[in-house]
Amino acid sequence: MKTDKKEKKEWIVKLLLIGISILFLAVMLILPLFVVITEALKKGWEFYISAITDEYTVKALILTIQATVIAVFFNTIFGLCAAWALTRFHYRGKKILTTLIDIPVTVSPIIAGLIYILVFGKQSALYPLLQQLGVKIVFAVPGIILATIFVTFPFVSRELIPVLEAVGTDEEEAAALMGAKGMTIFWKITFPHIKWAFLYGVVLCTARAMGEFGAVSVLSGHLRGKTNTLPLHVEILFNEFQYVSAFAVSSILVILAIVLLVIRSIVEYRGKKET
Amino acid sequence: MAVCSIKYMINRALSEVFSSLVNRTSLKCETIGTFIYGDACSSRHVGLEREEYRMKKNKKQVIPGLTLTMGVTIAMLSIVVLIPLASLAVYSSKLGIREFFEVITRERVLSSFYVSFITAFVASIVNAIMGIILAWVLVRYDFPGKRIMDGMIELPFALPTAVAGIALTSLTSDTGLVGRFFGQFGIKIAYTRIGITIALIFIGIPFVVRAVQPVLEKLDSSYEEAAMVLGAKPAVIFRRVIFPELMPALFTGTGLAFGRCLGEYGSVVFIAGNKPYYTEITPLIIMSELQEYDYASATSIALVMLFVSFLILFAVNTLQAHNSKRIRGGNSR
Numbered sequence: 001m002k003t004d005k006k007e008k009k010e011w012i013v014k015l016l017l018i019g020i021s022i023l024f025l026a027v028m029l030i031l032p033l034f035v036v037i038t039e040a041l042k043k044g045w046e047f048y049i050s051a052i053t054d055e056y057t058v059k060a061l062i063l064t065i066q067a068t069v070i071a072v073f074f075n076t077i078f079g080l081c082a083a084w085a086l087t088r089f090h091y092r093g094k095k096i097l098t099t100l101i102d103i104p105v106t107v108s109p110i111i112a113g114l115i116y117i118l119v120f121g122k123q124s125a126l127y128p129l130l131q132q133l134g135v136k137i138v139f140a141v142p143g144i145i146l147a148t149i150f151v152t153f154p155f156v157s158r159e160l161i162p163v164l165e166a167v168g169t170d171e172e173e174a175a176a177l178m179g180a181k182g183m184t185i186f187w188k189i190t191f192p193h194i195k196w197a198f199l200y201g202v203v204l205c206t207a208r209a210m211g212e213f214g215a216v217s218v219l220s221g222h223l224r225g226k227t228n229t230l231p232l233h234v235e236i237l238f239n240e241f242q243y244v245s246a247f248a249v250s251s252i253l254v255i256l257a258i259v260l261l262v263i264r265s266i267v268e269y270r271g272k273k274e275t
Numbered sequence: 276m277a278v279c280s281i282k283y284m285i286n287r288a289l290s291e292v293f294s295s296l297v298n299r300t301s302l303k304c305e306t307i308g309t310f311i312y313g314d315a316c317s318s319r320h321v322g323l324e325r326e327e328y329r330m331k332k333n334k335k336q337v338i339p340g341l342t343l344t345m346g347v348t349i350a351m352l353s354i355v356v357l358i359p360l361a362s363l364a365v366y367s368s369k370l371g372i373r374e375f376f377e378v379i380t381r382e383r384v385l386s387s388f389y390v391s392f393i394t395a396f397v398a399s400i401v402n403a404i405m406g407i408i409l410a411w412v413l414v415r416y417d418f419p420g421k422r423i424m425d426g427m428i429e430l431p432f433a434l435p436t437a438v439a440g441i442a443l444t445s446l447t448s449d450t451g452l453v454g455r456f457f458g459q460f461g462i463k464i465a466y467t468r469i470g471i472t473i474a475l476i477f478i479g480i481p482f483v484v485r486a487v488q489p490v491l492e493k494l495d496s497s498y499e500e501a502a503m504v505l506g507a508k509p510a511v512i513f514r515r516v517i518f519p520e521l522m523p524a525l526f527t528g529t530g531l532a533f534g535r536c537l538g539e540y541g542s543v544v545f546i547a548g549n550k551p552y553y554t555e556i557t558p559l560i561i562m563s564e565l566q567e568y569d570y571a572s573a574t575s576i577a578l579v580m581l582f583v584s585f586l587i588l589f590a591v592n593t594l595q596a597h598n599s600k601r602i603r604g605g606n607s608r
Contacts, residue, residue, distance in 0.1 A: 010509070014416055021412045021424070024405055028477055029430050031452065032442035039445060074351070081347040088338045097348075099592065103356055106584045108538025110558040111577045114565065115359035118366050123570060150355055172338045182339040204432070211435025213541035214558065218565060231437040231541070238441050238545065247445075250438040257433040264433075265426040 036254050039247035051248035059225045060233040061252065063141070067216075067229060068209040071148040075205050079156025083194075084186075086157075087164040088172065098161075104153040112150045113218025116143060139221030144229060147215035152205045159201030160194055167193045196271030203267060207260045211253060363581070367574050378575040383551055384560055388579070391557040394468055395536035398475035403529045405476075406483025407521065413484070414491045432481050436541025443474055444545040466548030471556065474542040479532030486528025487521055494520055527591050534587040538580065 041048055051057065082101060086094060104112065120126060120137040130137065137143045167190075175185045191198075213231045220227040222236065230253055237246035367375070378384065413425055431439065447454045447464035454464055464470045494517065502512045540558040547554040557580055564573035 013509070017408055017412050018416060018418055021409050024409070025424060025427060027453070028473075028480070029427055032439060032446060032477075033430075033434075035442045035446050035452070036438065078347065078351045081344040081351075084340060085344040085348045088344075089336050089341050097352075099588070100352060100356065101348075102588065103360070106534050106538075106588045108540065108558050108561075108577075108580055108584065110538070110540050110561045110565075111363075111581060114561065114570075114573055114577050115363050117565065118570065118574070119359050119362045121570075124362070146355070150359075153355055169338060176337040176339060182343075185338070186340075207433035211433070211438070213435060213437045214539075217540075218562065231435045234435075234437050234441060235545075243445070246441060250435075250441060253435045253438050257430070257435070257438075261426055261429060261433050264429065265422070 033254060036247050036250050039243060040251040042247075043244050047244060048248050048251075051245040052252060054245070056225050056228065057230075057233060057249055057252075060228045060230045060249075063144070063228065064210060064230040067141075067145050067148045068206060070145050071152055071209045072202060072205050074149050075152055075209075076156050076202055078153070079158075079160055079201060079205075080198075082157040083160035083164055084190075086161055088169055101154045101157060104150050109147075109151055109212065109214030110218060112215040113147055116146055116150075116219055138219060139223070140227060143219035144216050144227060147219045148209045148212050151212050151215050152208045155205040155208065156198070156201035159197045159204070163194050163197040164190070196267055196274065199267045200264065200271065203260055203264045207257060207264075210256060210260075363574060363577065366570070367578050370571055370575060374571065375575045375578075378572045379579055383555070384557075384576060386552045387555050387557045387560045390468065390471070390553070390555060391537055394471040394475055394556070395533055398472045398479055398536050399529050399533040401472075401476050402479040402483045402532050403525060405480060406487055406528060407525065409480070409484045410487040410491050414488060428484050429481050431477050431479075436478070436539070437545075439477055440474065440542040440545035443477065443542065444470075447473065447546065465546055466550070466554065468554060470546040470548075471543050471554060474546045475536040475539060478539050478542055479536050482532035482535065483525065483528035486524045486531070490521055490524040491517075523594055523597070527594055530587055530591040530594070534584050534591075537587075538584060 040051075086098060117138055118124060120130060120143070122138075135142070137146065171189050172185050175189050180188070211231055212229075213235070216229055217232055217235070220229065220232055222228060222232060224233075224236070228236070230249060234246050234249050234253070237243075237249060409428065413421065413428075444465050445451050447457075447470055449455065449458055449463075449465075451465070457464055462469070464473060498516050499512055502516050507515070538558060540556075540562070543556055544559060547556060547559070549555055549559055557576060561573050561576050561580075564570075564576070
């Protein structure tokens with residue numbers, strides 16, 4: 001009798017907690033997505049198609065893809081090197097280095113934009129030199145790419161470091177003692193261990209790079225068709241009260257985000273299954 | 276570290292004394308060691324430690340690639356992070372101290388600090404509570420759709436903040452689905468501080484869930500079982516047995532979320548309405564100073580924000596180090 005009552009009570013708690021969670025996620029996460037889709041299709045399919053094939057939208061999409069690919073490329077190389085340097089050797093100051101790499105996550109994106117303006121902008125000591133070389137960074141595409149790299153800087157390395165630390169260095173040491181070259185060691189021994197963590201980091205990095213708004217907004221200068229990324233284009237449309245177009249453009253980003261999340265889940269699942 | 280090396284030195288000195296003692300009194304030095312210092316510092320252990328220490332010191336690094344990877348790491352770190360941050364320091368050193376204080380004590384700036392802090396704080400508390408519930412549900416219960424729910428947690432992370440911003444705004448404005456509902460009770464969400472808090476809850480939730488979840492997964496259930504056998508009620512078990520174990524992870528996650536919320540711009544800028552003194556957050560002030568090319572003011576305010584976020588980073592890192600030490604069993608080596 002007593003256990004019956006207890007079990008019933010546990011059931012109620014379980015249902016209550018699951019209910020709260022589902023309600024919270026439905027209101028906070030699903031409803032906004034739902035709004036994006038319904039608002040985007042408010043004026044029908046034809047308007048939707050014309051909004052997302054608009055000249056400026058396509059140009060913004062291309063710039064977004066460009067910035068994302070370049071940023072992910074650099075951060076992947078950095079992530080691999082940093083993870084290798086931080087887990088495969090012993091030296092002093094490792095902790096400081098780790099902290100320094102983590103800085104970009106805690107810095108507000110607006111400040112990220114500001115520091116690049118201070119380095120490359122008009123009041124900087126570098127500015128005359130840059131002008132002589134004919135390089136434009138602030139309010140141009142290179143600035144956008146730099147800001148994107150900054151914001152997603154530690155994403156790959158942060159996923160790799162714990163995995164590499166857990167694996168340990170014995171296998172690599174053995175391979176090195178038997179005369180294997182660096183690249184061979186990496187591809188044959190290290191990479192199979194970090195494969196899934198690596199993919200996971202790249203996916204996260206891509207997702208964040210694609211959607212970065214604050215830092216890019218500071219550095220872009222908002223030139224339509226030139227330095228406008230997709231999130232910035234959404235802002236412009238929204239502020240011009242073209243709500244349906246703004247949501248139509250947003251829907252592209254939503255679809256990309258969901259695709260990346262699905263890939264992320266698959267990667268995580270496969271990774272867990274293998275270990 | 277320091278404590279450990281001191282301990283090592285003391286042990287070494289003691290073991291020498293003991294071994295000379297052994298020669299004279301034929302007492303087993305181990306027994307004395309155990310007798311005085313407990314198991315952990317027995318003299319056999321001391322010898323082992325010394326051996327290990329020597330090995331570690333003389334260990335040659337056979338794995339190749341240090342120069343290359345270190346070179347790339349340092350170079351990119353300098354170009355992307357260090358030089359720009361240094362330029363912030365250089366630029367701010369040109370500002371006078373009086374100017375700096377004049378800028379950051381402007382009433383509008385001070386009230387933006389207050390708005391940023393209070394909304395991030397409330398959002399973090401909500402996230403801490405919801406984060407624990409979500410992590411608990413995801414780890415302890417089985418129900419259909421759980422994996423989809425688990426995957427969804429990271430949506431705020433993957434969804435561009437601007438998209439989240441306009442979606443939440445249109446949802447909570449007077450004509451939106453949620454806004455209309457709360458409008459009946461006279462509660463406005465969009466363009467108020469409540470709206471900012473909602474956006475920040477959206478942004479912060481994955482940080483807390485993803486910090487608590489792994490700890491909850493690894494939690495040893497034997498303590499809970501013991502408590503249950505001893506007759507503790509579920510609420511007591513949670514409060515006295517489970518919650519203390521989750522505390523450090525919860526603090527870490529909430530701290531990270533709080534830091535992120537303080538600097539958040541994209542999702543807040545739409546829903547806030549940006550009324551000075553009321554819904555103007557600090558990143559927005561920096562943005563408007565930048566648009567007026569007032570770099571000195573922007574830098575001053577940014578410095579305050581940077582200081583606070585470094586403080587949070589430091590606190591979180593200290594906690595994490597303490598935490599992982601505890602998980603590994605208290606041996607700091």
